[in-house]
Amino acid sequence: MAKVIVYPLTSTILADLVERMGHESLVIPTEVRKKIISTSIDSPPLNITPDDPKKGLKWAAVDVPSGVRGRMAIIGPLIEAAEAAIIIDDPGCLTGCSGCNRANELVRLLIKTKGIPVLEMNYPEDENEARGFVRKIKIFLEGLK
Amino acid sequence: MIRIAELACGPEYSGIQKEIERAAEKVGAKIVYPEVSLEDILNVEKKFGVKVASGDLNLAMARAVRIIENPDLADAVIVMTCFRCAEAAIIRSEIRKFIHEKSRLPVLSYSFTERTTAETLFTRMEALVTTVKFRGLLARESQKGLTAGIDSGSTTTKSVVMKNNQVIGTGWVPTIEVIQSAEDAYDAALSAAGVNRADIQGLGVTGYGRFLVGKHFDAKLVQEEITVNAKGAVFLANAQKGSATVIDIGGMDNKAIAVHDGIPGGFTMGGICAGASGRFLELTARRLGIDITDLGKLALKGNYENVSMNSYCIVFGTQSLVNSLSMGCKPEDVAMAACHSVAEQVYEQQLQEVEVKEPVIMVGGTSLIEGLPKAMESLLNINVIVPRYAQFVGAVGASLLVSGLLEG
Known part of the structure; x- marks a missing residue:
């Protein structure tokens, strides 16, 4: 079983495919859930406090916007833990919405430069492409076993 | 309760969403998030004129469009994005202009960091609420009766006494001990005007020390310096x-x-x-x-x-x-x-x-x-x-506005 980070990091479609193939998916909702159920509700709705953007300094400099650094406090450890990655280029908000494109750019860069196996593809636009999309992901994930 | 629509990108992940809500609560307002559909976001360019790569900014623009189409959704608007984000800075400014041009809703524009606290936002939120809540009072154009104003500023404390739309006495001292400085400035203004404190029909207070000074003098009006100074400035400049x-x-x-x-x-x-x-x-x-x-x-x-x-x-x-x-x-x-x-x-x-x-x-x-x-x-x-008395703008604004509370 490999730890597979998916991009966009909120994609339930990709997370589901990874889990079905017996791997662990690394996605934001799981991490946010941990923050909400393991600590007191400091700062609803996500329970992110001003300390998180400071933790994000490990991945982004102080002159990077605080919203990017706050996201990196959650995403950075996922990238560090990742053993493989699936990246969907030009995903659109329907694939999995991530609000800040500056954070998205940094995340894609860090994943691609980590030196782990990466499957990069476009989001399918019709049924045929969708079948090919799932097939390619399946083959990639099987290769990780 | 005053409803302030939040059009923002980044406050939750900067850890300051709670601070925004706390500041609003402190001034008796509520933060609201105008509902939009997915279609509104996907089609934002048609109505707003642009769409950008960041989803949260598209959401903020879609919410701005929704407010303009349904003005009853909010009483005021805050547009907030992360400090140092170029994409957000452009859109924040465009949203502000969009709301300003198409409605009469007061707009506050602010770029934040993770260090932004409720205290930082408090005076700004208070000004938004005052603008909505006391529109009638702010529309007042002349001072009546014998009133006074104190502006307890960070560097200096200013005071004026006004009678029938004229400044008749001023006082100006450096701010050292907040209450004592206010006492000194007020005494100086009263003395210059040649009136006794007991004759003053209403006292208005503004500036950083307004709560402390307002309580000390039992002031009729205690108001933040944004609306007060704006009022004082247009009054003094006859604009x-x-x-x-x-x-x-x-x-x-x-x-x-x-x-x-x-x-x-x-x-x-x-x-x-x-x-x-x-x-x-x-x-x-x-x-x-x-x-x-x-x-x-x-x-x-x-x-x-x-x-x-x-x-x-x-x-x-x-x-x-x-x-x-x-x-x-x-x-x-x-x-x-x-x-x-x-x-x-x-x-x-x-x-x-x-x-x-x-x-x-x-x-x-x-x-x-x-x-x-x-x-x-x-x-x-x-x-x-x-304008003449420009340095007393806060005290003049407070004195003018408090006269509006004397009637009826």
């Missing part, structure tokens, strides 16, 4: 009808307020560093060995282009100051360069966040440093008005 822009460069922060018919429509309050405030001019005067009241006249004789000065940070600004003097620059050129540097920062950092419409009125103690309005005039290419 109560139509549009106006008020610039107040204070000792601790600066205010830029777009006013329409005497009521603030959009405003910013802040400043990156003391280098963009009256503090830097005080420091310059001290280094030049002159009184602050003489700095402006000296500056008018100088040329800022002869000195390399950048007071973006007060430490580096002071370094520029010392360097230029050690290189033999003339004191008058240094004085003008300091004025220009402060004006330039207010122009670059704050006037870009409001609609600058004539007349431009400069108020506050710094407006009397003649080099500063002159520098602002050259940057804006607009004639800048410094």
Whole structure:
């Protein structure tokens, strides 16, 4: 079983495919859930406090916007833990919405430069492409076993 | 309850969403998030004119469109994005203009960091709420009866006594101990007016120390300095009808307020560093060995282009100051360069966040440093008005507004 980070990091479609193939998916909702159920509700709705953007300094400099650094406090450890990655280029908000494109750019860069196996593809636009999309992901994930 | 629509990108992940809500709660307002459909977001370009790569900014624009189409959804708007994000800065400004042009809702524009607290936002939120809640009071154009105002500022405390629409006495002291300074300024104004404290029908208080001073004097009106100064400025400049822009460069922060018919429509309050405030001019005067009241006249004789000065940070600004003097620059050129540097920062950092419409009125103690309005005039290419009693603007505004509470 490999730890597979998916991009966009909120994609339930990709997370589901990874889990079905017996791997662990690394996605934001799981991490946010941990923050909400393991600590007191400091700062609803996500329970992110001003300390998180400071933790994000490990991945982004102080002159990077605080919203990017706050996201990196959650995403950075996922990238560090990742053993493989699936990246969907030009995903659109329907694939999995991530609000800040500056954070998205940094995340894609860090994943691609980590030196782990990466499957990069476009989001399918019709049924045929969708079948090919799932097939390619399946083959990639099987290769990780 | 006043509903403030939050159009934002990044506050949850910056960990400050709770601070925004706390500030709103403190001023008796509620943050609301106008509902939009997925289709509204996907089609935002059709109605707003642009879409960008960041989903949260598209959401903010879609919410702005929704507010314009359904004005009953909110009473005021805050547009907030992360500090240092270029994409967000462009969209924040466009959303502010969009709301400003298409509605009469007051708008506050602010860029935050993770260090933004409810306290930082408090005065700004209070001004938004005042603008909505006391629209009738803010529309008041003349002072009646015998009233007084105290402006408990960070550097100086000012007081005026007004009678039948005229200032009849003023008092001005440095702020040392907040209550004592207010007492001294008030006594000076009463003495100059030749009236007793017991004769005053209503006292209004504003400025940083307003709550403490207001409680001490049992003031009838305790109000933040954005709406009060805006009102005082248009009253003193006789510009109560139509549009106006008020610039107040204070000792601790600066205010830029777009006013329409005497009521603030959009405003910013802040400043990156003391280098963009009256503090830097005080420091310059001290280094030049002159009184602050003489700095402006000296500056008018100088040329800022002869000195390399950048007071973006007060430490580096002071370094520029010392360097230029050690290189033999003339004191008058240094004085003008300091004025220009402060004006330039207010122009670059704050006037870009409001609609600058004539007349431009400069108020506050710094407006009397003649080099500063002159520098602002050259940057804006607009004639800048410094009305009589400009340094007492907050006290005048408070005195004028409190007279509105005496009737009925």
